[in-house]
Amino acid sequence: MQKSIILKTLIQGGKVSLAVIDSTSAVQEAATRHGFSAVAAAAFGRTFTAVAYLCSWLKGENSSLAVTVNGGGPGGKICIAGDSGLRMRGFVENPSVGLPPRADGKLDVGGFVGKDGTLTVVSDEGTGLPFTGTSQLVSGEIAEDFSAYFLTSEQRPTAIALGVKVKDGTILGAGGLFLQPLPGAGEEAVSFCEEEIGKFGRLSSLIAEKGAKGVLRMLTDGPYDAREVLFRCHCSKKRAESAILSLGKRDAYALLREQGRICVHCHYCNTDHTFTKEDIERLFGEET
Ligand SMILES: [Zn+2]
Incomplete structure (x- = not known):
C-alpha cells in the first residue's frame, strides 16, 4: 500500500x-x-x-x-x-x-x-x-x-x-x-x-x-x-518500565503474585507491554 x-x-x-x-x-x-x-x-x-x-x-x-x-x-x-x-x-x-x-x-x-x-x-x-x-x-x-x-x-x-x-x-x-x-x-x-x-x-x-x-x-x-x-506510537517496553517503577517494589510484587505477570497497556496503539517475574526482579531486585 x-x-x-x-x-x-x-x-x-x-x-x-x-x-x-x-x-x-x-x-x-x-x-x-x-x-x-x-x-x-x-x-x-x-x-x-x-x-x-x-x-x-x-x-x-x-x-x-x-x-x-x-x-x-x-x-x-x-x-x-x-x-x-x-x-x-x-x-x-x-x-x-x-x-x-x-x-x-x-x-x-x-x-x-x-x-x-x-x-x-x-x-x-x-x-x-x-x-x-x-x-x-x-x-x-x-x-x-x-x-x-x-x-x-x-x-x-x-x-x-x-x-x-x-x-x-x-x-x-x-x-x-x-x-x-x-x-x-x-x-x-x-x-x-x-x-x-x-x-x-x-x-x-x-x-x-x-x-x-x-x-x-x-x-x-x-x-x-x-x-x-x-x-507510529512512541511507547516501548523501556518506557513502560517507568510505570512499573512508580508502583514501588512492594506493590509490584503484590501485583505479580496476583496476576502472574504485569501488563502495561498502551491505549494509543493497543499494545500490552508484559513484565514477567524475571523482568520485575531485574527492575527491583529479588523479593525480600
Ligand atoms: Zn503505544
Whole structure:
C-alpha cells in the first residue's frame, strides 16, 4: 500500500494555502490495531487526518499536540496525538460500537461521535508551556467541527473536506482537503475556499482513485511540498518500565503474585507491554 502523505502548496496567487492528505495506509494500520467498526474507522480516520494537518503546521523538532473530540456519543472520546515529524497515534474509546447507516447510506459519524461537547487541542511547541484551545462541536461529523475550531480558536477560516471509505474492515480510501486563506487575503479568497470545497463531497473515492497528487492537480499545476504521515506510537517496553517503577517494589510484587505477570497497556496503539517475574526482579531486585 502507498505511504500516507500530505501535500502542501499555495494557490490563488499565494493567497490560499492548499493541503491534500492521503491517510489511507495510516488509518488502515490504526484500524487493524484497534479492531474498529466501520463507523469507528470513519470517525477515527477523519479526526486523524485533521490532526495530521494541524501537526503539519508545528514548528520545532520537539513540538507536539494532542486532540480530544468528546461529543457524548456512543463511540466515546476520540484521542489523537502527533508531533512535528508527523508521527501520529490515537484511539477511539469504544472502537467496536457500530451504528446503522444514515438515511442517505453514509456512515453515521455524527451519531457515533455526538455533538454535545467539545474539541480540545493541547499543543506544546517544545517550550514546556502547553497551549490549550477549545471549541464547541457543531455536528460531530468532524470536518465542520475542525472548521469551527480554526475559526473560533485561531481566527482562521478554513474550508475542510474529510472522507473515509471502509469495506469489510478494509480502508479503501481516507484523506482530507484543506483550503485556508492566508491572513489578510480578503473576502474573495474566503469565498473561493468555500466554493471549491463544495466540489469535494466524495473525497474518499477521489483519494482512492487518484491519490493525493491527483486531487491536488484538480486545483493547481504548480509545485508542492510532500511529507510522509505515519501511524507510529512512541511507547516501548523501556518506557513502560517507568510505570512499573512508580508502583514501588512492594506493590509490584503484590501485583505479580496476583496476576502472574504485569501488563502495561498502551491505549494509543493497543499494545500490552508484559513484565514477567524475571523482568520485575531485574527492575527491583529479588523479593525480600
Ligand atoms: Zn503505544
